[in-house]
Amino acid sequence: DAEITQSPRHKITETGRQVTLACHQTWNHNNMFWYRQDLGHGLRLIHYSYGVQDTNKGEVSDGYSVSRSNTEDLPLTLESAASSQTSVYFCASSESGSRHNEQFFGPGTRLTVL
């Protein structure tokens, strides 16, 4: 069965370190998204991609970057981790072609920045 996976599931790091969160999907979806989930804010869009070599900034992109070298993967990098980036991070993917298309979510990565 097709799926979307994230790794690691839990990560503790220190302020100033570079951190990369992995996202891998086997749906063969063109669209991929990164969100962060914080209490009282729901999910907020960090970055998104509509295909290989395409990346776009979302609502809360400062301090984050992504790259899309193939269809399956969209890694999220925190260049210099800050305590404000402690959060739960979700990756999602969807088919292209329609705004009605369901987004499929990974299980999340809980990141703690000390």
Place this chain on the structure above:
Amino acid sequence: GNSVTQMEGPVTLSEEAFLTINCTYTATGYPSLFWYVQYPGEGLQLLLKATKADDKGSNKGFEATYRKETTSFHLEKGSVQVSDSAVYFCALARSSGSARQLTFGSGTQLTVLP
């Protein structure tokens, strides 16, 4: 800009009680509307959706009707079960521009007691 407003939680109900979670939105044009559910420790999954005015989405006993005149998409269930305990998110996909992005509400925590 686009926004989604959900009723504040948490909501606690007894088993077999009637559930309503209010959701209103602000958007230009004709967005698609979604309810996603997040069970403990998991990612979000689509519960139901409606793509045009007066459409009713339904799944697992949950229903929501797209009301353009009141810009609402309230979630209802006639008889909740303990297994419905989760966080519920209302979301919209706008009708133009970067149409594949979702804007989420802040989420409503539901706890159903036996």
